[in-house]
Amino acid sequence: MPTDIAFLAIAEAQQLYHWLPAALELARRPDVRVSILSPSDQILALVESYDPTGSLRRVRLRRPPSRPDSLFRQPSRLATLLLNYPTIARFPTLVTTEISSAWLRRVPGFRSRLILIKHGAGDREGGYKKRHRDFDLTLVAGEKDRRRMIDRGLCTAETVAVGGYPKFDLKADRQRFFPDDKPVLLYNPHFDPALSSWINHGPAMLAALESLTDWNVIIAPHTKLAIKAPPIVSSAPHIRVDMGSRHSIDMSYTMSADVYLGDVSSQVYEFLIQPRPCIFLNLDHRDASGDAFAHWKLGQVIERADALPQALARANDLQPGFVAAQEAAMQQSIDLSPVPASQRQADLILNFAKKGV
Structure with missing residues (x-):
């Protein structure tokens, strides 16, 4: 049997x-x-x-x-x-x-x-x-x-x-989602209204992302955000919005981005399969001492959307100082x-x- x-x-x-x-x-x-x-x-x-x-x-x-x-x-x-x-x-x-x-x-x-x-x-x-x-x-x-x-x-x-x-066993390969070679920023907001940088600060975030003309930007929120909020829409040529597709769940974006931007999504650990710069958004000025924000030690934390350009400008220079913490966090989070x-x-x-x- x-x-x-x-x-x-x-x-x-x-x-x-x-x-x-x-x-x-x-x-x-x-x-x-x-x-x-x-x-x-x-x-x-x-x-x-x-x-x-x-x-x-x-x-x-x-x-x-x-x-x-x-x-x-x-x-x-x-x-x-x-x-x-x-x-x-x-x-x-x-x-x-x-x-x-x-x-x-x-x-x-x-x-x-x-x-x-x-x-x-x-x-x-x-x-x-x-x-x-x-x-x-x-x-x-x-x-x-x-x-x-x-x-x-x-x-x-x-x-x-x-x-x-096991998701790493089926992960997608790095892909080109834009016609040029500008660096790629992945913005991955969470769906929880109490914690999401998009639900609470969408207009300011979109304005900041649309201003980044030296970058290509993928906006790929947690797929549940589409239930909590209206669709994200941008006509900026350097922005790709994905409110829910196979690309948004098979690691296509986390494998293809150069910098991660987010709040509390666990996708940061998928991105950190390879140590790379991360920027976290504390736009509501939360006390980040609890477990929920443990990953905020793995990159810069900014408290205003308009601070994003400066954070990106120094991301590569600061990254060597975060590599050890990123590798240690990955070792604890994903065996x-x-x-x-x-x-x-x-x-x-x-x-x-x-x-x-």
């Missing part, structure tokens, strides 16, 4: 890159059958684009009433879970990247074991919820998250493991083992699944 493992793909497309590498690796293993469960034809098509041999069994879940299918807007997760409960619950091992699936624990008779791949490697406190306790095993990117999950009582040392950052994260996660998932047989 093959070991049956199902991946619950009920979240938006940006989470796919955190579980798909492990799913593909598991499907290569002997006597393992991997199913992908999703209510989205677009999500399943994106999976298929990385699986030309059809090693993954794609299962289209029933779709609750919702907006038209989209990579970045999925139907209610709870409604999807309840509508498809008989299909989902027949798998002995379920892997997911979102914590809504913990609601399955509330259904009488539910016996599947739940594995959470914690997506992202950021510092924001929003990444730690009580529902994390409902998972039998949690895989995190690095020691930072392992320690925080244990310290917050969300896991024990036995129920959390470091598996690396960069010579063994690919997809293999490490697959080993952890398969060993855990077999224990329950």
Whole structure:
């Protein structure tokens, strides 16, 4: 009998890159059958684009009433879970990247074991919820998250493991998005209204970015920002705006930029796969001493949008002073083992699944 493992793909497309590498690796293993469960034809098509041999069994879940299918807007997760409960619950091992699936624990008779791949490697406190306790095993990117999950009582040392950052296994190559060779600045604002530099200061930020005619600028916010705010629009020829596409989630932009500009997005750690200059925006003059702002030690922090040109002018000169901190932060946030994260996660998932047989 093959070991049956199902991946619950009920979240938006940006989470796919955190579980798909492990799913593909598991499907290569002997006597393992991997199913992908999703209510989205677009999500399943994106999976298929990385699986030309059809090693993954794609299962289209029933779709609750919702907006038209989209990579970045999925139907209610709870409604999807309840509508498809008989299909989902027949798998002995379920892997997911979102914590809504913990609601399955509330259904009488539910016996599947739940594995959470914690997506992202950021510092924001929003990444730690009580529902994390409902998972039998949690895989995190690095020691930072392992320690925080244990310290917050969300896991024990036995129920959390470091598996690396599998998104790096599928990362896009560096690309040219502009016709000239000017340096590229990536602006990556977060979606949280309480912390986002764009939601609170959009006009000032756009004016500052449009003034940077010696730079090419990619504005690629977290894809959830499109739900929180109107589309960002600019006619400046040196600005590319992407409110949500495959480029915005497959590391195309973090691999292709020369300088990172942001607030609290965990994408800074994807950018720092190669140490490069970072600039952080503290436009609301926050106390940055807490964990949520730990990455602000990895680059310049500016408190006015109009200070951006000067920060960019000195970014390369200051960068040598940040390299050691960037490398140390990466070592804690993302465990960069010579063994690919997809293999490490697959080993952890398969060993855990077999224990329950």
